[in-house]
Amino acid sequence: MAEPRTRIQQKNRGAILDAALEVFSQHGFRGATLDQIAEVAGLSKPNLLYYFPSKEAIHVELLSGLLDSWLDPLRELDGAGDPVDEIVSYVLRKLEMARTLPRESRLFANEIVQGAPRIMEIIEGPLKALVDEKAALIAGWAEAGRIAPLDPHHLIFSIWSTTQHYADFDVQVRGILGARDDAHFDDAAAFLDRLYRRALTPD
Amino acid sequence: MAEPRTRIQQKNRGAILDAALEVFSQHGFRGATLDQIAEVAGLSKPNLLYYFPSKEAIHVELLSGLLDSWLDPLRELDGAGDPVDEIVSYVLRKLEMARTLPRESRLFANEIVQGAPRIMEIIEGPLKALVDEKAALIAGWAEAGRIAPLDPHHLIFSIWSTTQHYADFDVQVRGILGARDDAHFDDAAAFLDRLYRRALTPD
């Protein structure tokens, strides 16, 4: 099954993963049922298990399959442009992902809040490596006096949390703002742009 | 049962709520089982239901019982001292809560990530009211030029997210930092202090 052959197989696997994203991100792993996923996917429950060996396998496949694209914005952070612009641009890309891919964000949030039992190795392995690399880049900027001296790891954490907050805590944000559409994302973008620009620009 | 009379009742109700906090915060509502809670509380499962009518009742009692103290730091935010100091002080109090009360933070995180089915009214009612009140206070500071002009609602959201991140995503933070104790909380405090002080101090 590692390399699906037919078109129908690819289509169904895709439908399953999309349905699983929908259901897992909303109810968490334990709260989600195969019945729900099967119904959203438009397949029968046994047919689900024809494509994936178990509920957990679907979840793992989802997490690992999405992680790569989830980290793309961070990978794009490089030394080319102005450091402050680079970082602010990363913030805004992350916020845009929270707007367009909230299910993915909540999928990871659910998993991590509950102790990340299924992706601990990834966190301590590839993810840590990537973060350390980018933290070194940022530290270099700070040492060169091109940005204010701020702990780069915690800077990254703050960027993750402030942006993903609009996906993970969406229902709270909307409840407090009384928001009925996505207009508040523009306000959030303006706020975060100003917050990080002010904090990062060297004196 | 609203006002427990005997000592043994208070003791057991307390033990149940503490155990439930432990289990719910780690596994979410659906993922938690009464068996787990009973074991942690050191009681039998039917005895749990002697004190609370249902699993959901325990959860609701927990959420509503904790919400008040959870919001105390925000309530303390007032117009007495220097605005920047006031806000930074609020940030640090929140971070301290994330350090000392991570289970409470994760309890709310679990609930909200999954759509807050049980506390929506609280969010749209008392919580919104409190936030609006404090946002007005902050907006007044900005208009008076005593802090940089930043959207006060989104400022509060950013404070919540950056601080609670250290509780809710604790396992990820530790995985990336390789942290084995709580020392990184001090780094986080230093970082957030600097971040907000730089961003808020008027030019």
Add this chain to the structure above:
Amino acid sequence: MAEPRTRIQQKNRGAILDAALEVFSQHGFRGATLDQIAEVAGLSKPNLLYYFPSKEAIHVELLSGLLDSWLDPLRELDGAGDPVDEIVSYVLRKLEMARTLPRESRLFANEIVQGAPRIMEIIEGPLKALVDEKAALIAGWAEAGRIAPLDPHHLIFSIWSTTQHYADFDVQVRGILGARDDAHFDDAAAFLDRLYRRALTPD
């Protein structure tokens, strides 16, 4: 406990039995709970079991305690007056019991419909003896030509069923008649009087 001493004991035993009659007659043995009985009786559940060793004991006590008075009308049937008047009078006494003691009637109905697991010996013993005795009396009247020749056992069954019907199937009777009070009992009395008088009076 066979001979209760104190007044409070007698009072509580009475309250329990009355409450049990209320609850058992409405929900059957299995459908009734000690909690319900305790609440109706105004006692705590363990206190119930101080007076009676078990739920079943309450039920048995109720059944055997009430059976005697339940059969009184039949015992009163004797050879003194006119046979037709005697029997019709018995019918009306039974109907009056259905009106005034519907709970007792339903208690027995519940028990017997479900196979009378707890009073089978009584049925086959004292009850059968009493019925056989009265059937012999009626048979004597028939042989003497003083009433029409009708099988006396089945005559008694018909009297039981037609009269107790107004207690046991009360909700159905009321639903069909649209009755809101007990006025239909008078119609029933008139009907049964006429039915049995016509059927029993010899040609």
Add this chain to the structure above:
Amino acid sequence: MAEPRTRIQQKNRGAILDAALEVFSQHGFRGATLDQIAEVAGLSKPNLLYYFPSKEAIHVELLSGLLDSWLDPLRELDGAGDPVDEIVSYVLRKLEMARTLPRESRLFANEIVQGAPRIMEIIEGPLKALVDEKAALIAGWAEAGRIAPLDPHHLIFSIWSTTQHYADFDVQVRGILGARDDAHFDDAAAFLDRLYRRALTPD
């Protein structure tokens, strides 16, 4: 599931309903357990709930499914033949049903004795309508002097009670008569034939 498609579904649904009739009629709704029904039906308990969503759904399906045929004898009562013969014939048809379908009779008896919580609408709706219609027919006969003047509603009640008594109170009837087979049904038929014929035939 409203219209079972496959043969195996029809077979299993039928087996479940038959088993449920057996168990519910003997123990009432509360006293019956899914375990018992499953065992009688020869299925596993979860498999029961694959065919019906809940215990109550089985009960409701049973009641509503059987009511129609249960009322057939009354529907057949019409103005074609001699009124007394018509009514006596109805009595005997009902008695025959009590002999051949005692479980159905006890199912309804259990339900009605306990207040008919699940079929009250049917009683006050279609059942009342049917009874009112047939009562009008009988009243017409009485006015025309073709039968003795007896309240038609109560006449119908008496027919129901006297005949169903042999099903609902079967254990008591057998206990008193010492009956080991169904021979007493013939005596009952002779008795009821005579009772109603004498009572109904105009002077």
Add this chain to the structure above:
DNA sequence: GATGAATGAGTCTTCATTCAT
């Protein structure tokens, strides 16, 4: 590939009964 049918292992909840005071 697909699905109707089936089930073992839970999971919440109820309830008669017991214990300790």
Add this chain to the structure above:
DNA sequence: CATGAATGAAGACTCATTCAT
């Protein structure tokens, strides 16, 4: 006498997974 506290056993219902076709 009385009751707060506790529990074992059972009962309805769920759900991931397997089987058979």
